[in-house]
Each structure stands twice: as C-alpha cells, then as structure tokens.
Amino acid sequence: MPSVHRFNSRPLSKSRPLVRKNLKIGCININRFSANFNLLEQRILSGTYDIVSVVETFLESSDNISPFHIAGYNFLHCHRRGKEGGGVGLYVREELAIEKIVATESIYDYTPEYQIISIKNANNMKLLFATVYRSPEAGYPEEFFEVLYRLQPLYDNVIVTGDFNIHVNRPGDQHVGRLIKQLEQLSLHLVSTVPTNHVIYHDGSIYENCLDLVIVRDTSLIESFSRSSSPFAAAHDFIDFEYKLSHEIAPAVTKFTRDFRRVRTETFAPLVEREISIGFSRDGLSLFVVDEAAVGGRVVTRALLDLAVATLSSALLAAAYLVAPLSAPRPASRR
Structure with a gap:
C-alpha cells in the first residue's frame, strides 16, 4: 500500500469562516491543463463556483x-511523478476557510490518487471534501476508503468527487458491487449513475459510461444537479450542483470489522489463486519469465512490477471479502 502525506492541521487561507447556506460545486476530468485550462477558467469565473474539483x-x-x-x-493540487497523466486539483x-488534510504521494505506483480538504463554516460546521482519480489500470481505491472511514465521523458533511473509472451504470464491472457495498x-x-463519459467510435457507435462520481452522505442536500449538455473535455461532462450545508448532527457511523478467525488456508488459498489468475489474465501479466508472445510481451519486469503488486494486493482483499466479509460487531450477550 502506498503511503500518504498528512498535513499539519493549519488553515491554508487566512479567511475567517463565513456563514454559508449553500455551496456551488463543479467537477470535471480536464484531461490535461495545457489543452483545456482556458475553457475551464471561463467556466469557473462565469459560473461563480465555490469549489471545483479537477482530475487528470x-x-x-x-x-x-x-x-x-x-x-x-x-488552487490545491497533487501532481504525479514517474508516469505521464493523472494528478488531482481543487479550486x-x-x-472559504480551508485546511488540507491528506494527499497521496506524487510518485505513481498504480494506485488511485486523491486529496482531502476540510472547509469550516462560521457556525463551526465542517465539510470534508475529497477529490479522487483512479486510472483504468490502477487497483481498487481501498486505501482511500480506509482513510475516509477514519475521517468522516468527525464531519457534519461529506462530499467525494472524481473519476473512479468504475462503470457504475454497468453491473458487470468487476468493482461495481464492491463499491456499492463499501458505500453502504x-x-x-x-x-447519480447517468453516463458522464461519451466515446464516439469511427463507425458512429457511442460508448457511454458513468465514470465521474459524486458521493455524499445525504442526497437530499443536493440541489440543481446537472451535467453539461455536451462533453466538456476529453468526452467527459462537466458536473455541477448546489450543496445545502447540513445543520444537523452527523448520523452515527457503524464501524465494520473483519473476523480473521474465519480464514482457513484450505479455503482462502484457492480463492487467492483464483483472484490472482483473473487479475493477471485481465492485465496480460505473468509472475514468471515465459514465452513473451503468449502474454503479448508483458512479462513482469521493472515498470510492470508495481502493477503486479497492485494486482496481488487486490486479489488478497477480494479473497478476504469472500471468506471474512466486513460486518458490524455484535455486542456480547451477558450471562
């Protein structure tokens, strides 16, 4: 698992917290600032947004x-080193009084990238806001959700945005079921699960998917949710909405645990082996030096080693979900 950088709990802006009832928020996969920044700047300034989340x-x-x-x-950003692409940012x-809480390290290791900030209102109400980018070849964003799990009970409001590259409008996507269960x-x-990415092929066919997600604790606080009438940048829609800041006490969050006493070698090992086989077949990888033609020349060496490690980690977690799923602890009965 990659490490993350935690920042000192110190405001990044000198602004005194304001009393705000609503926040206007936008999010987009910009797919390269150098190509689309002028378009983004015009959109932000004309739309009078409070927060705009950008990825790639x-x-x-x-x-x-x-x-x-x-x-x-x-402008808060987390860049990527070692491989072109990626990177997340927030305008x-x-x-608004803000603090940068945590962000992933900039060295790319085939894991999702994210940064999390805190916004404080004058009435001491706090909003946790996260921006996430998961590239198609990256593993499941397990680490991000573990961090979010620890942080969110401290906040009245929680908003997560970003391009997860998980096709939530297609039940057959390998990560959809796991994502839905984790959110629960x-x-x-x-x-929303309405498509946000629209790819037109040479034959005129259109491939549409919901990749750009908005995740909140209470959907009733979302107002005026909409997407751009046509793709804004690189086939992605610009999403905007107004968020009504909650003045209610955050609901209690149930803590889930995994009972590792249920893990037995004779059942766990075959599941891990199966998940590794699925992952390596999908990515065209092999742990051993074999006939390169048989695996498309993608033998695990150097650059592909990180991808192999990520695939192994995902396999272990997937097997653990089957053998010892997360569950709410039950109070012990008194005798």
Whole structure:
C-alpha cells in the first residue's frame, strides 16, 4: 500500500469562516491543463463556483503552476511523478476557510490518487471534501476508503468527487458491487449513475459510461444537479450542483470489522489463486519469465512490477471479502 502525506492541521487561507447556506460545486476530468485550462477558467469565473474539483491535470513536479491560478481562488493540487497523466486539483474560493488534510504521494505506483480538504463554516460546521482519480489500470481505491472511514465521523458533511473509472451504470464491472457495498458500510450514497463519459467510435457507435462520481452522505442536500449538455473535455461532462450545508448532527457511523478467525488456508488459498489468475489474465501479466508472445510481451519486469503488486494486493482483499466479509460487531450477550 502506498503511503500518504498528512498535513499539519493549519488553515491554508487566512479567511475567517463565513456563514454559508449553500455551496456551488463543479467537477470535471480536464484531461490535461495545457489543452483545456482556458475553457475551464471561463467556466469557473462565469459560473461563480465555490469549489471545483479537477482530475487528470497532467501536472508534473517541474511544471510552473502559476499560469493555472484563477483570480479569487486557492488552487490545491497533487501532481504525479514517474508516469505521464493523472494528478488531482481543487479550486476553492478564497473566502472559504480551508485546511488540507491528506494527499497521496506524487510518485505513481498504480494506485488511485486523491486529496482531502476540510472547509469550516462560521457556525463551526465542517465539510470534508475529497477529490479522487483512479486510472483504468490502477487497483481498487481501498486505501482511500480506509482513510475516509477514519475521517468522516468527525464531519457534519461529506462530499467525494472524481473519476473512479468504475462503470457504475454497468453491473458487470468487476468493482461495481464492491463499491456499492463499501458505500453502504460508510453510510454514503451515489448521487447519480447517468453516463458522464461519451466515446464516439469511427463507425458512429457511442460508448457511454458513468465514470465521474459524486458521493455524499445525504442526497437530499443536493440541489440543481446537472451535467453539461455536451462533453466538456476529453468526452467527459462537466458536473455541477448546489450543496445545502447540513445543520444537523452527523448520523452515527457503524464501524465494520473483519473476523480473521474465519480464514482457513484450505479455503482462502484457492480463492487467492483464483483472484490472482483473473487479475493477471485481465492485465496480460505473468509472475514468471515465459514465452513473451503468449502474454503479448508483458512479462513482469521493472515498470510492470508495481502493477503486479497492485494486482496481488487486490486479489488478497477480494479473497478476504469472500471468506471474512466486513460486518458490524455484535455486542456480547451477558450471562
């Protein structure tokens, strides 16, 4: 599992918290700032957004980010190193009091990228806001949800946005069932499963999927949820909505545990072997030096080693879900 960088709990803006009833929020897979920034800037300024979440910025550590600042907004970003693509960012209106809580390290290791911030209202109400990008070859965002699980009980409001590359409108996607179950365990909900990505092939056929997700604790707090009438950038829709800040006490969150006493070698090992076989066949990988033609030349060496490790980790977790699923602990009966 990759490590994450935790920041000191110190406000990034000097703004005093304001009393806000609603926040206007936008989110988009921008697919390279250098190609689409002017379009994004125009959209943000004309739409008077409070928060805009962007993924696939393609920013690198050596890039000068000053050209991508927008007047009136703080720009928080987490770039990627070692492989082109990825990167997540947040534009937050300057008058909002914000703190950067946690973000993934910038070295890409075939795991999802994310950053999480806290926004504080004048009445001490706090909002936890997360931006996530999971590339198609990355493993399931298990680490992100573990971090979210620890943080969310401390907040009145929770919003997660980003491109998960999980086709939630297609039940056959290998990660959909697991995602839905995990959201249930966290008392979180998908706002929409309407397609947000529209790919047109040369023969005129259209492939549509819901990849760009908005996840909240209470969907009744979402107002005016909409998508751009046509793809905004790289076949992705621009999503915007208004979020009504909750003044109610956050509901209790049930903590789930895994009973490892149920794990037995004779049942667990075959499941792990099966999951590894599925994952490696999907990615065209092999743990051993074999006939490269048989695996399309994708023998696990150097660059593919991280992908193999991610696949092994996902296999172990998938097997654990089958043998010892997460469940709510039951109070011991008194005798």
